[in-house]
Amino acid sequence: MRLRRRKRRRVPGINTASIADISFTLLILFLVVTSMDDDKGLTRMLPPLSPENQEAVELKERDVLRIDIAKGDVVYVNDEKTPIGELRGRVKQFVDNPQDLPNLPEKHQKDIDLLGACGVTENHVIRIKSDGEANYGTYFKVQNEIVEAYRQLRDSLALTRFDRHYTQCTERQRDALRTYYPQKVSEDYSKEGGAP
Amino acid sequence: MRFERKRGGRRQPELNMSSLPDLIFTVLFFFMIVTTMRSVPQKVGFQVPTGTELAKHKKQPSTLYLFIGRALKSQGTNDADDFAVQVDDKVVSLEDVASYVARYKEELLPDEQEEMVVVMKIDENAPMGMVTNVKQQLRKAGALKVHYAAVGRRNMREGEW
Numbered sequence: 001m002r003l004r005r006r007k008r009r010r011v012p013g014i015n016t017a018s019i020a021d022i023s024f025t026l027l028i029l030f031l032v033v034t035s036m037d038d039d040k041g042l043t044r045m046l047p048p049l050s051p052e053n054q055e056a057v058e059l060k061e062r063d064v065l066r067i068d069i070a071k072g073d074v075v076y077v078n079d080e081k082t083p084i085g086e087l088r089g090r091v092k093q094f095v096d097n098p099q100d101l102p103n104l105p106e107k108h109q110k111d112i113d114l115l116g117a118c119g120v121t122e123n124h125v126i127r128i129k130s131d132g133e134a135n136y137g138t139y140f141k142v143q144n145e146i147v148e149a150y151r152q153l154r155d156s157l158a159l160t161r162f163d164r165h166y167t168q169c170t171e172r173q174r175d176a177l178r179t180y181y182p183q184k185v186s187e188d189y190s191k192e193g194g195a196p
Numbered sequence: 197m198r199f200e201r202k203r204g205g206r207r208q209p210e211l212n213m214s215s216l217p218d219l220i221f222t223v224l225f226f227f228m229i230v231t232t233m234r235s236v237p238q239k240v241g242f243q244v245p246t247g248t249e250l251a252k253h254k255k256q257p258s259t260l261y262l263f264i265g266r267a268l269k270s271q272g273t274n275d276a277d278d279f280a281v282q283v284d285d286k287v288v289s290l291e292d293v294a295s296y297v298a299r300y301k302e303e304l305l306p307d308e309q310e311e312m313v314v315v316m317k318i319d320e321n322a323p324m325g326m327v328t329n330v331k332q333q334l335r336k337a338g339a340l341k342v343h344y345a346a347v348g349r350r351n352m353r354e355g356e357w
Contacts, residue, residue: 016217023220030227039253039315041244041345049335069324132325136264136318137245139327140344144247151249189328 042143047186063105063123065094069130073138084141091149095181097121114176115161122182129188146185153181240265240282242319246349253315253343258308260284260300260339262293264326265319279322281330290326294333301339317345 067087068076075082077090097104100119107119126146130139154177155166162173169177242265253259260283267280267287281288283296301309314334318327334342 019217020213020220023217023224027220027224027227030224030231034227034231039255039259039343039345040250040348041253041315041343042247042249043251043253043313043341043343046331046335046340046342048338048340130324130328132323132328134324135320136322136324136327137320139324140245140247140318140320140346143344144249144346147249189332 042140042147044143059123059125060106062103063121063125065091065124065126067126067128067142069128069134069138069142071131071133073135075138075142084138084145087142087145088149088152091126091146092153094126095121095124095149096153110179112176112179114173115180118180120180120182124184126185127188128185129190143185150181150183154178157181237285238263238282239268239285239287240280240319241268242266242317242322244317244345244347245320247346248349250346250348253313253345256308256311256313258304258312260297260312260314261317262297262314262330263317264322264330265317279319279326281326290329290333293330294336297334297337297339301337311341312339313341313343314339315343315345 066076066078068079070076075084075087077087082090094104097107100107105121105124108122109117110120110122111117112120128139128142151166157180158164158166158169158173158177162169166174166177240263242263263282264279265282267278281290281293283293284300286296288296297314301312304312316330331342334340
C-alpha cells in the first residue's frame with residue numbers, strides 16, 4: 001500500500017519564470033557589446049613599384065592638375081591656394097572641360113559603346129602631393145572630394161544619357177560611363193619640392 | 197442584485213506571458229549572430245576621418261588591419277604624443293612594416309594573395325610623412341590594394357557644382 005502511493009508521486013515542474021530574466025540579461029549584454037562594425041572607407045590601388053628602366057611619360061601641362069597639400073593643411077591647386085570646399089568644383093571642371101578650353105585637358109575623339117562618338121579627356125591626370133607634416137585628415141578629405149567629383153560627373157551623364165542614376169545603371173552602361181570619365185589619380189611620393 | 201453579482205464575479209484576464217522568453221531568445225540569438233567581437237587588441241588610439249563617398253569593405257580572411265595612431269600609455273615606454281604603427285595585433289616600427297606585411301602575404305593562399313586588402317585605420321592628425329612611408333612599404337611588400345577607413349557623414353552639399 002505504501003509502495004503504491006510512492007509511485008503516484010508527481011515530478012515537480014521546473015519554475016521557468018526566471019528564464020525571461022536571464023535571457024534579458026544576456027540580451028542586454030549583447031546589445032551593449034555589439035558594434036555593427038563594418039569597415040567603411042575609400043578603396044584605392046597603390047601604384048606598383050616601378051621597374052628601374054621605366055620610361056617617364058611626358059605629360060602636357062594642360063593635362064595635369066596638381067594638388068599640393070602643404071604644411072598647415074593648406075591645399076594648393078596648380079599653385080593656387082584653394083579651400084577644400086571649392087576643390088570638387090575645380091576637379092569637375094578639370095575632368096569634364098565642358099567648354100573645351102585650351103588650358104584644360106585636351107579632348108580626344110573616342111567611340112564609346114552605347115554613348116557613340118564623344119570627346120574624352122582621356123589623358124588627364126590628377127596628381128596629389130602631400131607635405132610630410134600635413135595631416136592625414138586633410139589628405140583624406142582631398143581624396144574624398146575627388147571621388148565625389150567623379151561620382152557626380154558620371155551620375156549627371158547617366159541621368160542625361162540613360163535617364164537613371166549611376167547606381168541603377170547596368171554593368172555595360174557603367175563601363176561606358178567609366179570610359180567617358182576615367183578616374184586617373186596619381187600620387188607623387190618624392191620628398192623634395194612641393195608647394196610654395 | 198443580478199447586476200452587482202455579475203460585476204463582482206468577473207475577473208481581470210491575465211496576460212499570458214509564457215511566450216515572452218521565446219521572443220527574447222529570438223532577439224538574443226539575432227544579436228549573438230550579428231555581433232563581431234573585436235578580434236584585434238588595440239594598442240594605438242585613433243580617430244578616423246569622416247567622408248561621404250564611402251564604400252563598404254567586406255571582411256575576408258585575406259584582410260590585414262593596419263593602424264596608425266597615438267601609442268597608448270599602457271604600451272611600454274612610448275610617449276602618448278608619439279604616433280605608432282600597429283599591424284594586426286603588434287606595434288611595429290616603421291622600418292619593419294614591409295617585412296611584416298610581406299610575411300603575412302606569403303602565408304596566404306595564392307588566390308587570396310591576389311585580393312589581399314590592407315584596411316588602414318589612420319588617425320586624422322597623423323602626419324602624412326608617416327602615412328606615405330607606410331604606403332611605400334606596402335608597395336614594396338606588394339600589397340597594393342588599400343582601404344582608407346572612415347566614418348560616414350551626411351552629404352550636406354549635394355547637387356552643388
